[in-house]
Amino acid sequence: MATSTSSKLSKAVKQHYMDLPQGDKVQAMYIWIDGSGEGLRCKTRTLDSEPKTIEELPEWNFDGSSTYQSEGSNSDMFLIPAAMFRDPFRRDPNKLVLCEVLKYNRKPAETNLRNTCKQIMSMVDNNHPWFGMEQEYTLLGTDGHPFGWPSNGFPGPQGPYYCGVGADKAYGRDVVEAHYRACLYAGVDICGTNAEVMPAQWEFQVGPTEGINMGDHLWVARFILHRVCEDFGVVVSFDPKPITGNWNGAGCHTNFSTKEMREDGGLKIIEESIDRLAKRHQYHIRAYDPKGGLDNARRLTGRHETSSIDEFSAGVANRGASIRIPRAVGQDKKGYFEDRRPSANCDPYIVTEALVRTCLLKEEGEEPIDYRK
Amino acid sequence: MTEPLLQRKWIGVAQLRLNKAVRQQYMSLPQGERVQVTYIWIDGSGEGLRNKTRTLDVEPQTIDDIPEWNFDGSSTYQAEGSNSDMYLVPVRMFRDPFNQDPNKLVLCEVLKYNRLPAETNHRMNCNKVMEEVKEHVIWFGMEQEYTLLGIDGHPYSWPTNGFPGPQGPYYCGVGADKAFGRDIVECHYKACLYAGVNIYGSNAEVMPSQWEYQVGPCEGIEMGDQLWVSRFLLHRVCEDFGVVATLDPKPMTGNWNGAGCHTNVSTKLMREEGGLEFIEQAIEKLGKRHKEHIRMYDPRGGKDNVRRLTGHHETASIHDFSAGVANRVASIRIPRQVGQEKKGYFEDRRPSANCDPYAVTKAIAYTCLLHSEDREESEEENIPAM
Numbered sequence: 001m002a003t004s005t006s007s008k009l010s011k012a013v014k015q016h017y018m019d020l021p022q023g024d025k026v027q028a029m030y031i032w033i034d035g036s037g038e039g040l041r042c043k044t045r046t047l048d049s050e051p052k053t054i055e056e057l058p059e060w061n062f063d064g065s066s067t068y069q070s071e072g073s074n075s076d077m078f079l080i081p082a083a084m085f086r087d088p089f090r091r092d093p094n095k096l097v098l099c100e101v102l103k104y105n106r107k108p109a110e111t112n113l114r115n116t117c118k119q120i121m122s123m124v125d126n127n128h129p130w131f132g133m134e135q136e137y138t139l140l141g142t143d144g145h146p147f148g149w150p151s152n153g154f155p156g157p158q159g160p161y162y163c164g165v166g167a168d169k170a171y172g173r174d175v176v177e178a179h180y181r182a183c184l185y186a187g188v189d190i191c192g193t194n195a196e197v198m199p200a201q202w203e204f205q206v207g208p209t210e211g212i213n214m215g216d217h218l219w220v221a222r223f224i225l226h227r228v229c230e231d232f233g234v235v236v237s238f239d240p241k242p243i244t245g246n247w248n249g250a251g252c253h254t255n256f257s258t259k260e261m262r263e264d265g266g267l268k269i270i271e272e273s274i275d276r277l278a279k280r281h282q283y284h285i286r287a288y289d290p291k292g293g294l295d296n297a298r299r300l301t302g303r304h305e306t307s308s309i310d311e312f313s314a315g316v317a318n319r320g321a322s323i324r325i326p327r328a329v330g331q332d333k334k335g336y337f338e339d340r341r342p343s344a345n346c347d348p349y350i351v352t353e354a355l356v357r358t359c360l361l362k363e364e365g366e367e368p369i370d371y372r373k
Numbered sequence: 374m375t376e377p378l379l380q381r382k383w384i385g386v387a388q389l390r391l392n393k394a395v396r397q398q399y400m401s402l403p404q405g406e407r408v409q410v411t412y413i414w415i416d417g418s419g420e421g422l423r424n425k426t427r428t429l430d431v432e433p434q435t436i437d438d439i440p441e442w443n444f445d446g447s448s449t450y451q452a453e454g455s456n457s458d459m460y461l462v463p464v465r466m467f468r469d470p471f472n473q474d475p476n477k478l479v480l481c482e483v484l485k486y487n488r489l490p491a492e493t494n495h496r497m498n499c500n501k502v503m504e505e506v507k508e509h510v511i512w513f514g515m516e517q518e519y520t521l522l523g524i525d526g527h528p529y530s531w532p533t534n535g536f537p538g539p540q541g542p543y544y545c546g547v548g549a550d551k552a553f554g555r556d557i558v559e560c561h562y563k564a565c566l567y568a569g570v571n572i573y574g575s576n577a578e579v580m581p582s583q584w585e586y587q588v589g590p591c592e593g594i595e596m597g598d599q600l601w602v603s604r605f606l607l608h609r610v611c612e613d614f615g616v617v618a619t620l621d622p623k624p625m626t627g628n629w630n631g632a633g634c635h636t637n638v639s640t641k642l643m644r645e646e647g648g649l650e651f652i653e654q655a656i657e658k659l660g661k662r663h664k665e666h667i668r669m670y671d672p673r674g675g676k677d678n679v680r681r682l683t684g685h686h687e688t689a690s691i692h693d694f695s696a697g698v699a700n701r702v703a704s705i706r707i708p709r710q711v712g713q714e715k716k717g718y719f720e721d722r723r724p725s726a727n728c729d730p731y732a733v734t735k736a737i738a739y740t741c742l743l744h745s746e747d748r749e750e751s752e753e754e755n756i757p758a759m
Contacts, residue, residue, distance in 0.1 A: 005523075005530040005548040009556045010391040013613045017560030020470055020567040040547035043576030061710065065687070065701060066579050075700040075707040090559070104699060105707050142549055221741035225546040235550045252737070273680065 002141030007233025009343065018090070026050045027094040029087060029167070029222050030060055030079050032101050035068030037111040037290035038238065038345050040223050042268065043082030050093040055079035057097055068107055069101070077109060078102040085217040088182035089227060094286040096186060098220055111287075114215060117349035121211040124360045128259045131214040132191065132207025132353050135221065135342045136250035138242045139172045139200045141234045146200040146243065147172050147234050158248065162198045171200040171233065179221075179228045180205065188221045189213075197305075207255065215349035238345040240289065240299035249299035249306065250344035256355050266334035273359035274314045274323050280358050281312040281322070283366050289343035289353040296343045308339065374658040400472070408432045409476040411469060412442055412461050413605050416485050417450025418621065419493040419672035420727045422605050432475040439479055451483070454626035455519045459491060460632075462482040465598045471566035471609060478568065481604050483708045493672075496597060498603055499735035504594035507743045510641040512718070513596035513734050514573060514589025518632035518726045519607065521554045521582045521623045522617040528582040528625065529554050529616050540626065543581045554616065561586065561610045561642050570603045571595075579630040579687070589637065597731035622671065622681035631681035631688065633728035638737055639718035648716030655741040656696045656719060662740050663694040663704070669736040671725035671752075689722065 026047045036043050043062065064070030064077035079099040087094040089366075103107040110116040121129070139147035141312050148171030149155055164170050176193055183190040183204075193204045206217050214249070229236045241249040259281065260269045289295035293309065302308035307322040314323035314337075316330040322341050329335035342351045357363045410433065425444065446459035459479040470513050472637030478722050483491040490497040503511070520590040521529035530553035531537055546552050558575055565572035565586075573587040587600050604620070608632045611618045623631040642651045659666065671677035673689070684690035688702040696705035696719075698712040711717035724733045 004553070006552070006554050006556065007549065007555070009614050009616075011464065014556045014560055017470070017610070018562045020473075020563045022566040025566050033565065039542065041572060042547055042548055043545050045574035046566070046572060061708070062545065063687075063701060068541070073697070073702060074699050075701050154621055223547065230547060230549045230555065233549050236550055 002112045002143035002145070004142050004230075005233075007231065013107050019061050020308060024049055027058060027087070028097050029090075029095070029277050030097050031080070031220070032079055032099045033111050033219065033347075035064075035109075035111055037113075037347055039067075040219070040226060040332070041067055043222070047277075051084065051095065054081050054084045054097075057084065059093075060099075061149075062294050064101075064109075069111075074104055075105055076104065078344075082114065082302055083213075084350075085186040085220055087186065088185040088224065088230075090096030094222060097221070098216055098223075098244060104203070111156050111347075113349040114212070117153060117215055118212045118351040119371070120356055120361070124258075124356055125211070126259075127360050128210060129352075129360065130208040130210055130262075130346075131354055131355075132209070132255040132287040133214060133218050133335075133342075133348055133351075134203055134205045134251070134253040134255075135218065135238075136196055136201060136252065137201045137225065138237045138239070138250055139175060139202070140237050140242070142233070142235060144235075146198075148200050148210070155199045157246065158199075159196050161201075162197045163194050164211075168205070169199070170195050171295055172202070173220075174233065175225075175229055175232055176202050176204070178232070180226055182224045183221055183236070186220065186224060188217050188224065196250075196369060198243070200251060201248065203262050208257075210262050211352075212349075213345075214352050218348040240295050240345060244298075246304075248304045251306070252342040252346050252348070252351070253297065253349055254339045254342050254348075254355065255336050256339060256352075256359070258360060261336060267329065270325065270329070270335070271287060276362065276364075277323060277339070278312045278314070279364065283368070284339075284341060284354050284358070285309060287350045288341050288346050288348060290345060295345060296341070299343060300341065375750075382600065392702070404660070406431055408446055409469070410439060411413075411472075412462055412463070412481050413478060413602065414444075414481045414599065414731075415493050416491055417446075417491075419729055421662075422601070422608060423449055424605070425545040433466065433477060436463055436466050436479075439466065439477075441511055442481075446485075447485075447490075451493075457485055458486055460488065464496070464674075465602070467568040467570065467602055470606065471613075473567075478602065478605070478707045482596055493729070493734070495729050495731035495735065499597055499731035500594045502735045502743065504740050506738050507593070510592060511738055511742070512590040512592055512639050512717075513592070513730075513737075514586055514587055514602050514634040514637040514643075515596060515724075516633075517600065517603065517620075517729055518578055518583060518585045519618045519620050520580070520632055521557060521584070521611070522619055522624070524615065524617065526617075528580075529703070529733050530582055537581045539577050540581075540630065543577060544579045546575050551581070552577050554584070557610055557614055557616065557618075558586070558613075561607050564610055565628050566684065568602065568606060569716045570599050570606065572603065578632075581623065582632065583632060590639075594731075594733050595731075595732075600730040605717055620723040620725075622727060626680075630686045633681065633722060634724040634726050634728050634730070634733070636721045636724050636730075636733055636737065637718050638721065638741070640742070643718060644716060646716060649711065652707065652711070652717070652719050656707075658740050658744065659705065659721070659737070660694045660696070662744070666721075667691060668732050669732045670723050670728050672714050672729060673725060677727060678723070681725060682723065685752075708748070 032060045060079040065075035081099040085096045270344045285293045300309035305319045313319045313321040317327040324338045440459040447454040447457035465480045467478045575586040638670035667675045695703040697703040698707045699709040705721045
């Protein structure tokens, strides 16, 4: 089993140092999304006192030529603090700070999708859009093979693993448990976890969270997962189809509701929204993975509990459809719906933004509207 | 593997196996009034650090409470056996993150038998220059890059017979396939905070197993003091974990980044409104003394930096001087923010990771604030270590 060398460093030695008092000084770890649109980067700075709000955190900058974001001759990029969380690795009073990235001319970087998302969310404040995202992921050893799988081969076929228990069914539960606690400590809205259909695949859910917070909380939850896995010496992959063949892919099913949908008779609004989504399938597919649909093409095959990428479909309790209306919602005639199309490595900012544009702002056509013009 | 290498690896691994619980039993013993003070100094290589400890009867409150000491310079490349006593003169005191309060770490200057500064004691002349330019309130921030190695000398966590994937995903990276040895970085950071070193920040660097931390802003002579102590802390933390930190400027040849010690500089005038003018003046002066600075920017008069300053991997060529806003392949970079606000600081990207910060800060202060056509730097001030 390939766990990293670093994970074997003495934790007793580490504990001695981590217990050292630090006076009034506070460590703030700035986190940002790199040029790939999927990768996370981080670096730390010392502050003279504990920041109480996000406004107290200073702007910073970094070398964008080392993160696929700029050229060496003009490489400074800006980090703008956007959301602050407690640090579950260094503990209080230290902080994790999620940031937006601006280019040298202070325009949003190409993969800074938060900027537009925030603008769109501010237009629909009164509708109170709630999201819940189900983040699936696969644990790998440092050799790139799924964690716990035999080195030269495969485990038994899918069937016993979903929500399973036992050393022959659940691979890497320690990571899941540690991640859950770390999210709770940090202040991330984690609402549940379960083992998934493929062995070494897991899922956690974040929500219900309103507006821009969905993207913030999901990105920080992903960062925490990467860091927890690093500590254990394994690797987490958000690739939507890590193993070809008769193995499930990994998605990020997105549950969505507005104030109207949650009220009596809301099912009507849900059905109207689904009609609108049906007419805009290609636009959404482009928004639902960082490669404009190319990643999802490997996953949305119409098999393994997915819909086909080429067709839009919806149905009550239907896991083979693009949109699933939960049975309880069908019965209560109000609630929410689940968009099953987003890939595990999607950017939650653009996913949530797309749902708001189509369902609340009632946009049509292939291109999003630029409301700044 | 050759026989001696096998033995070395085995011994290294054995040391790692020393029981930390047993150690803790002893480290938690009370020590009454008496205090352990660890004296730290730079040896004859100009890069290596040495240390030894003595007991004091009572906790020293200031540096003046700590007595001079001496050591055997013939064992540190600093003296002949026939006349080997050298003096240790305490200059700055820190809390001890290894033995903890009330114990201390004390950085020392080294004097020869005749009480003149040792060859690698660049602090004395640095201090003279800093005193002379006091009114300018010169601040420094130094970005110390370093590479972690296993006890076998190969970069830490790299595959034994090979290489990791190419550079790209490692800078500021997270994940077991991207960040190698973060525990060391975390522990070093805490140790610095505890000790009282002005650690500004840390990040993973472009080459895997390479890291960086920054110390500053520090005024004048403080920069060298703090950076040297931060390096001692790094070596000590690595020792506890059984790995090695190297400050070599080009530990891996080929398409792998080197390690530098970018030095950020500002004076009172540069930090005030319209300061950009003074920054540009300083850069012009630096441009006229490129060769002199290169000699001071590593402990081998430029021979180490030649392997690193190639013009590739975010470096400027060692042969040319250049400057630019937000330009990471220039000798001097003016940060974009500074270009916009027209005041602030500049970054000299030339110093090697294993530079002596006293020599570097002294050279910069001298060139920017003191040097003129009529004034010659004294012979003494201009000698590199080897």
